[in-house]
Amino acid sequence: MKIAVIGTGYVGLVTGTCFAESGNDVVCVDKLAEKIANLERGIIPIYEPGLAELVHRNHRDGRLRFTTSLPEAIAEAELVFIAVGTPQGEHGGADLRGIWAVGEEIAKALDEPKTIVIKSTVPVGTNAELARRMAQTTDIPFDVASNPEFLKEGAAIDDFNKPDRVVVGVRREEVGEQLHALYEPFLRTDRPFLIMTPESAEMTKYVANCLLATKISFINEMANLCESYNADINEVRRGIGHDQRIGFSFLFPGVGYGGSCFPKDIRAVIHMAQSRGLPARMMEAVDQVNEAQKDVLVHKVMDHFGNDVRGKTVAIWGLAFKPRTDDIREAPALVLIDALLAAGASLRIHDPEALDNVRAIYGDKLTYCDRPYGALEQADALAIATEWNEFRNPDFEVMARLLRQPVIFDGRNLYDPARMAALGFTYHGIGRAKVSPEECATITDGPDASTR
Template sequence: MKIAVIGTGYVGLVTGTCFSESGNDVTCVDIDETKVQKLRSGEIPIYEPGLEEMVKRNIKARRLFFTTNYEEAIPEAKCIFIAVGTPQTEDGSANLDSIWKVAETLAPLLSKEAIVIIKSTVPVGTNRKLAAQLKSLTGREVDVASNPEFLKEGAAIDDFSKPDRVVVGVSRPEVSEVLHELYKPFLRTEHPFLSMELESAEMTKYVANCMLATKISFINEMANLCERVGADINQVRRGIGHDQRIGFSFLFPGVGYGGSCFPKDVSALISVARNQLMEPTILNAVDQVNTSQKRVLFEKINRYFKGDLKGKTFAIWGLAFKPKTDDIREAPSLVLIDQLLEAGASLKVHDPVAMENVKAKYGEQLSYFDHHYDTLDDADALVIVTEWNEFRHADFDYILHKLTTPVIFDGRNLYDPENMTQKGIEYFGIGLSSVKDKS
């Protein structure tokens, strides 16, 4: 099948590449000429394990193409996926300007059999508005479908190739049949292809992300309460996780969620609810807890050093909002960095892949190190913000030797508190008991 993908951001590039891997001819369109030239040579603008190799393989096989010219991609395409950004506006709603601009550009180029599919995360009603706009531009009915993505950064190839489910919203069963055929190679393990109304598919994406964000904020709030009452959130998590109604996923306490999806989608659904004259109490709380949680590490550090951080030096391990990505959008590390800099501290930072993005934001305000141990020299404390695997089995004797003050502030609970105590390291995690004497 001939496919066009509009937008070569995270979702568009993964989508186009994976469809080409299953034998389709895919042309990805982007307005950024420099980006397109790099993609043509196999150079990808994001860090995603396995993606660069797959892009190069399908370019070589002449199944994957990149262009800035809509006329090279749209006329022969049966399926046109729109995967452009829908950034958050000041009031929390989604900015759909790119969607409407794409519609105007591709409308005169559409074949009569073409299906236009929105892959971007969009508010309920957007697909029907797109269908109406395309009809006004072409003078005929154009098939429009919703196909929300459920990709995790750092595991996107597996998520696309082995999906839990594929969700599509359609107005005609014939459109569903075409998309089912397209996705068949990825559904061989009997995972479901769920066809529903346009509005239901649009809502599914938001509800899924908001549910996951809710679990994160809930366990973080419970972790903070555990500290107050002398309980250990790690033990509590095990105690509740074996209940099959609850489970373990997304119940790891930390310093809050970030990235391009959860913060934006929670805000967008809050905006949708308010537009319907409904105040979303739970979503408001989820957002408020997450905002507060991003300040928890600084509060622990500031309290330990009795409010005197000026002139102190901190080693920070982990800058991306999560492991296996270079994405720092809404990352908790940025909140911590801003607070420490404002308090007059010096920062020595390391991340396996996200340092260039952080350097573009902070420049010479920070000191950057290619190896995480190199941040420790003359540091007053070690702070862990992102749970990269290479941080899990640290050389604590070396850390103890290098730090000026033997203290670790761990925003991801990577280490065993008792082991830290035995090694002579003061250790502050998230949701760990602050009550020393429980007698």
């Protein structure tokens, strides 16, 4: 098929590239000339494992092209995907100005019937409103479908190629058949292709993200409760996760969620409910719990140093909101950075991919380290905010030598507390009691040690 994708951000570029990889002819459009020029040269604006190789191959083979001209892009397209940003607006709802502007431009450029597909995350009713607005501009027949994305940053290529399900919202059966034919190569393992109304499709995206965010806030609140009672959230998590009604997914305690989806989508749902006079008490609580959880590491660091970190140096491993991405939007690490800088600490930071994005915000306020061990040199403590695989099995002897004080604040529970204490570290996790070498010695060398 011939496809146009409007927007070359995270969703648009992954969508266009994966469609091209399955043999379609795709033109990606963006109004930013510099971004398009860079894509033509093979410079990818985001970090996503495997994406650069796919863009290069499909661009080289002529299946993937880039332009700043929307009329040129949609001239021969059968399907036009809208994948522009819908950031959080002033009152918490989604800012849809980009959707409306693209819709108007498409309507003005239409010279034959086409199917317009909204890929962006949008509030319920956007599909119908876009169709109404476009119909005021053009007499050419068109359809507007909804096709929400369910891509995880860091695993987007696999998610697109091997979807759990594909959801489309249509008003005509023929449009559903057209989209099914497009997605058929991605459904070979009998994953469901779910056809519903556009309103249900729009709501499905929000409900999915709300539920996942709820699970994260739930386990984080339980983690804080466990810690106050000297229970271990990791043991509790195993105790509940083997219940088939519960499972393990998204029940990992930490320092809160971030990124471009969960925070804004939760607030968009709150706004949607309020606009209809409905309460959104659970979603409000999820958001509040998450914002508070981002301060947990701050409190642990400040408590450890007697609420005075002036003259102290803290190393931070992990800046992106999650591993395998360079995305720092709403990242918990930024809350930690802001609080410690305000309190007078010096910071040495490392992330495998996100250093440049953080440097663009903080400039020379931070010391940027290309290697994790480099961040530890002469630091009084290490704080871990993102669970990159590179951090899971470090050389603890090297770490102890480099740190002024062997203190770790682990916001992702990467290490075993007993082992850390035995290695001479004071170790603070999430939802677990603090351990230190002194406490380890008391346990192993106490009067009843021989009977244990």
